[in-house]
Amino acid sequence: MLHNTDIYETLKYRLMTNGFEHGQKVRAEHLRLEFGCSASTIREVLFRLSTLGLVEFRDQRGFRVPQKSAEVVNELTHLRVLLEAEGTAMSIRLGGIAWEARLTAAHHQLSHLEMRLQTADDRAPFVDLWFAAERQFHETLISACGSDSLRSTHHQIYCRFRQQLMVEDRAFDFISNNIEHHQQILDAALSGDEALTRQKIHDHLARHLMIAAS
């Protein structure tokens, strides 16, 4: 039988990858059947996901997937830039060879996928792999920052960001630009230039920023 934690991870993944419609209600009573447990157990899991921001809870009216909103994308992008730039700068100072090796590996994997994606007829089989690799790369950037609090805060923001953009990004229109961006971030990070790295992270995400709030 499925354990509590499995349900949490399953629903988290589904919410992040738009397995539910934006704005759709998420009913514990329905999911109960799918997972073979009681509604209370689902409810518990949804509460945990709600403080992550992947579902919204309103008293007496249950859980709902957040609406898609350009405004929210803008806010989340801004926070991602802030946290990733800071975390990466700290990693540059503290990470050492081990971090550089991990970052290079993560980039290599992502880069390989992106190359193949660019020329593929059917991109569908790449979707999950790409999202995992992209997430891995960005998490590796800040992985040596030395602050669990920064990492978990970034994780929250990243999850909500993905939830907002997953649908659109499935088209992969941006893919050729992205290859360039990721390479530049890697090069800047390995060169040890903090300011340049911050700039490249900003540039990479800039296409999601409406207002130029620095």
Next chain:
Amino acid sequence: MLHNTDIYETLKYRLMTNGFEHGQKVRAEHLRLEFGCSASTIREVLFRLSTLGLVEFRDQRGFRVPQKSAEVVNELTHLRVLLEAEGTAMSIRLGGIAWEARLTAAHHQLSHLEMRLQTADDRAPFVDLWFAAERQFHETLISACGSDSLRSTHHQIYCRFRQQLMVEDRAFDFISNNIEHHQQILDAALSGDEALTRQKIHDHLARHLMIAAS
């Protein structure tokens, strides 16, 4: 009778103000009696508070108040500086007269309390008022940043920060420095100098930073 939301707020306040010992277990079965509801209801509330970081949940072994840790204080301070500096800079750009008025009012209230605190024989009756006013001032700083996501992220960090430091801060050793700091932050913000304001926010919180991570 007490509603779900009231229990949430009551426990949140108690956790933030060290109404529980650091590291203490928080038993739903015990609190049940105090709030006159079932353990499941308490459990639900604790789950919500756990993703905020005010209690830690571990599978099959319940809820526990996070331990006090210099490391965590350092991390949370770093994030507070990052988020408050950014949020305040945005408020300076977007807030206008209305924000300046609110900020001045919040500072006036805090300043008044701090003056009286400085000379008071018994500081106990000021504790709750001061914490509320200090929180109000810092929340007002970022209140016009235009990003709900930034505000709620800051709120999470602020809650955990307070939980870590409430006990120590009750002594108010820092109070005379603080009066100066708050005044300087206010002046810098009203002058519209973003860089100076960022610096003053950093200086204000610097006493909680161990490592000089920028």
Next chain:
DNA sequence: TTTTGTTGAAATTTCGAGATTTTGTGATTT
């Protein structure tokens, strides 16, 4: 036409009992 009120169905929330798991104690063995 718009607003207000009623009512039944559906969704949410609470509850306490029972099942499961962990924790603490003390005896037994190495």
Next chain:
DNA sequence: AAATCACAAAATCTCGAAATTTCAACAAAA
């Protein structure tokens, strides 16, 4: 003394039914 084990007590987790609240459709009044 240290480690292992057994067992009882305590804590945690799950469940489904009952109580409460919201929602939606329709009727009545302004």
